[in-house]
Amino acid sequence: IRFLSEAGYNIPAEAGVVxxxxxxxxxxxxxxxxxxxxxxxxxxxxxxxxxxxxxTGRITCPVQIYLQPSLVIRESTGCSSSIKGDIKNENRLNSD
Known part of the structure; x- marks a missing residue:
């Protein structure tokens, strides 16, 4: 964020950061x-x-494990509050 700001970019209007x-x-x-x-x-x-x-030999390598991430929306992306609500609902549904 500091680099982008020092380069003259307005966060989040001109560049989003995640x-x-x-x-x-x-x-x-x-x-x-x-x-x-x-x-x-x-x-x-x-x-x-x-x-x-x-x-213990119950499984062999390689192993792939998938975890469901969630998105925490804050100020650095400039998302509207309606999108935040949609994402929160989607995250809640996926974690059930």
Whole structure:
């Protein structure tokens, strides 16, 4: 965001910024950063369980695990409040 701002871009009017992992700092930047969130606790659990399964021979490598991410819309993309509501509803439906 700093680089784009220093280059003369107006965030989010001229350039949108999206991060990944939803770090706690994301909400403290100005503008606050829209981000893709994954459940890190679930990721850690699945990684540990997969490691145990590989060590014990229950599964073999390579292993693919898919986690459903969610989108946390903040100021850095300039999305309207109606889009935010649509995304929140979609994320809620996908997490059931």
């Amino acid at each position: 991060g990944y992992s939803d770090l706690e700092l994301s909400s403290h930047f100005f503008p606050s950063i829209t981000t893709v969130r994954i459940n890190r606790r679930t990721l850690g659990y699945l990684a540990a369980r997969t490691l145990v399964d590989v060590i």
